[in-house]
Amino acid sequence: MADSPTMGQCDCGAISGPLGVCVDYYHGILAEEQADPQMYRWHAPVVCAYLLQHPSRAHEKYLDGQFRQLQLYMDKGLDALLRVAAHQVARNRRGARPSSDMAPLAAYAPLPPGGSPKHFRATFCGLPFREGSFVSDGHLAYGHRIETIVEATVESWRSVQD
Numbered sequence: 001m002a003d004s005p006t007m008g009q010c011d012c013g014a015i016s017g018p019l020g021v022c023v024d025y026y027h028g029i030l031a032e033e034q035a036d037p038q039m040y041r042w043h044a045p046v047v048c049a050y051l052l053q054h055p056s057r058a059h060e061k062y063l064d065g066q067f068r069q070l071q072l073y074m075d076k077g078l079d080a081l082l083r084v085a086a087h088q089v090a091r092n093r094r095g096a097r098p099s100s101d102m103a104p105l106a107a108y109a110p111l112p113p114g115g116s117p118k119h120f121r122a123t124f125c126g127l128p129f130r131e132g133s134f135v136s137d138g139h140l141a142y143g144h145r146i147e148t149i150v151e152a153t154v155e156s157w158r159s160v161q162d
């Protein structure tokens with residue numbers, strides 16, 4: 001209860017959970033999904049949402065594309081996002097310039113200027129971790145929780161504009 005105040009709060013504004021702050025949850029997810037192809041399907045939204053909730057850990061030039069990827073996910077679903085991500089990987093392998101990969105994402109709003117949000121209604125350190133797993137109650141339930149984090153991320157970024 002009397003922990004040092006800097007230990008208890010993540011830089012996204014969330015109060016840390018049993019595993020620690022969001023980076024501890026993020027690393028836990030990345031480790032678990034490596035051995036679980038079904039869980040790995042949510043890799044792209046996990047990475048994009050994590051970086052947009054913690055932009056000081058991200059490369060600023062990629063945040064706009066990551067913000068658009070989350071909007072595509074909310075609009076068209078996970079399969080559509082996976083197709084775009086696969087397309088981007090293929091383009092990168094051929095050495096195309098990153099800007100040429102933006103075509104499927106061009107329809108979506110750019111990252112709002114004016115600084116990063118200070119609060120998100122759903123965060124990584126709020127994810128349940130039971131029996132040593134993030135998917136102990138099934139992949140669908142896990143996917144819904146990631147979706148909620150994605151929605152919260154886009155919602156908060158949109159609100160800094162106002």
Ligand SMILES: [Zn+2]
Nearest residue numbers: 010011012022
């Ligand atoms: Zn955080």
